[in-house]
Amino acid sequence: MTTSPGWLGRELESRGVTRRDFITFCSAMAGVLALPRSASGAIAAALEKAQKPILVWLEFQDCAGNTESFLRSSRPTVADIVLETLSVDYHETIMAAAGRRAEEALRGVVQKKRGQYIAVVEGSIPTGADGGYCTIGGRSAQQIAAEVCGGAAATIAIGTCAAFGGLPAAAPNPTAALSVADAVPAAKNVINLPACPANAENLTALITYYLTFKRWPPLDADGRPLFAYGKSIHDNCERRAHFDAGQYVENWGDEGHRSGYCLYKMGCKGPVAFQNCPVVRWNDGTNWPIGCGHPCVGCSERAFWDRMTPFYQHLPGVPGFGVASDIDKAGAVLAIGTAVAFAGHGLVQLGRRTLFKKVVVRGDPGEKAKKPHERKEGVAP
């Protein structure tokens, strides 16, 4: 991560970005990071002095959804600059070079910038068929990941596939797919940014956090930054009042659905999904899944393809109740239901605040392959 200090200030100036735009961006970033507005000055100062980091973006068993999400990053002008100016030296979906020339670019970073670059990994890593389920340039995903992530200052596992194995690892995990942390035990500073796809605003915020504070943020027991995954969807949901009031959608397109009532009975997993969707929203803050009338599917959670399905079956342990019900009692019932849902999957530590230092929990990589039909039991343990 070289070049002279102050690159960002010069970049911004050369691209016609005003000081005011920049401060506005820093304030917005402070918001995403759940910092007080007063922090925007510190962010601005840090960014202007930051050195230009190199980023390489690897794609394995992926759908490029996180790449596309990255392209949709909102607050476009300045966020784009911050990301663009990271020097994205390898990213197959956007890079001009192909074949050998592309491989040379990656090799150049790995050999010359060892311990200095940031790796972003999208997609899970298959370990079956001797690596034959995913090869790039004749090398297996696992070989490439071991080399690139092994030499990175930090690895950001973007999307649920890279963070937790995701869809390829869903039962019965046909290709023996693993998360980055499981496939490359030697990788340092693995940060999980799950969701399907991850929200680009959280990637931007993570990188800004690093450039600002020179360290990576505190993570939860699943390796996720607390600033983005510290609260449940349910706690921040704009429809929460309808839940508390016992106003539910009963059928698609009914009066309650059209009125924006709670989607709990239609299968919403908001109470057991931890992410900042309701606050940050998607596509320039345009909307989010619950906002458009569909339940949350819990895509930020480990093994959600097995634990959160069937998607349209409602969570256990949360009875319907009306306005007259005792809200505290109802809340307690919900908390128990949630705890039960998590306890069954060993995730009771979700809320634990753990400072950054290799906190990624390594589940049993073979667990999913050994329990192919867990999903039949639904969300309940």
Add this chain to the structure above:
Amino acid sequence: MTRVVVDPVTRIEGHLRIEAEVDGGRVRDAWSSATMFRGIEIILQDRDPRDAWVFTQRICGVCTTVHAIASIRAVENAIGARPPPNARILRNLIMAAQAVQDHVVHFYHLHALDWVDVVSALQADPAKTSTLAQSISDWMLSSSKYFAGVKARLKAFVDQGQLGPFANAYWGHPAYKLPPEANLLAVAHYLEALDWQREFIQMHAVLGGKNPHLQSFLVGGMATPVDPDKQASINAGTLARMRKLVAKGQEFVSKVYIPDLFAIASFYKDWAGHGRGVGNYLAYGEFPEGDGDQPTLFVPAGVVRNADLTKLERFDPARITESVKHSWYDYVGGDDLPLHPSKGETRPHYTGPKPPYERLDTGAKYSWLKSPRYDGEPMEVGPLARTLVAYASGRPRQKQLVDAALAKLGVGPPALFSTLGRVAARGIETQLLVEKMGDWIDELADSIGRGDLRIHDNEKWDPKTWPQEAYGAGFHEAPRGALGHWVHVKDGRIANYQCVVPSTWNGGPRDASNKRGPYEAALIDTPVADATQPVEILRTVHSFDPCMACGVHVVDAAKREIARVRVV
């Protein structure tokens, strides 16, 4: 003979490897290999069919709507659910927005760098660039000051010495023909298109909560309520926002994308003579304009063979088969017998070299893609296939757009069967769809205005209302071409699931009769000036807009025990 290997093929979705024999400056033979497999159909086995679209949608995050649409249609077809008119219109808008955004991104961000030399743009005179821009379009951002700013931005970027995603490419290659001014114009629009796509796709957030991976589909309809009197529904305000996005989309397509396409194409007319491919074209048709079993389709279905536009055949799904002779799968009855997808049996069996490897054994099995065939023949699918089928069926607007494009480039209809033809057809289709979207918004507004607030067929939501056993097929025209899903529902669960997708049609390997797939056929005779810098191979492969993750996943769920691999 020189063996040229391009792996990774970049600026595509997914993992593609091309091996080619080059001799005398031409490609003599070529092999297309997909190098990634996930097994999504195995994973779908035994799940709730109403969940399937969420799974299949993740086949691809670029064409993020297409496998959701095909899946809900397949399940609806199996269980007899009938989505109401509002759901049909909402789906049409979502599909059209996907195609328009995807095609623009393909042109500027995935394909343009094969034709546009970014470094050459540094030599451009901004005043001349401005003159060029104003001669082809009245798009507002065209002053010499504007282009001077873009050039300065580019120069600052290059001077830093960190070229990022533009590093190590084939800049300066003699196959780049654009003058510096045209290169600068294209670089400016590359950057503008990045912003434009981000804004235009807000349409998907309005109608689907987010993009990528919209979350508003339902078997039997849509989850997006409509009600003129409700804040939480699609109402007059939402419709107004959609109209504004469509108007901006129309402006960008007609004033930037289409003029750029023709300006760039005029320097590369020789590419109307390269990349012909198999010459057979297949379209399933799309955009139902009515309800019921046989609605009129805005983009028609049909088959054109041997590049003969005077004969149009009806599409018959029963004629589709898939071969695994050169694919890393086994058939129980032997690999020489191709099978229809409804009876498909695919068991993954990797027999390729153990990585790391230098070469594939292309005489044996060499790809994770299967080889779909129609009447035993390889078929090209995608914008060119759809445009040719519409042209052959005499659709007036498509015919008008195609004839105008040919006249503008001063070439005849045979020029369509080429690398350049694919690029042009994609632009023509984008224009067709973006100008149609306003009609669908009107139709939705009329429907809501008449008091029809239905978005879903609630009658078939409960699995208890389904037949004990049912088969269904769902067809869709994805941006990259004809897509089909086949589902077998039994006792309320998925008993089998199959997908035959566009990039399998186009990118598949040789079949049991050793017939090449469309990528492979299109590469034959492609000129290669320098075997160490095969930019020409990229031009033809990219003209198909490869989307490899879509292609590699077809598995017979019933045979999954054989495929299961346990982690030790």
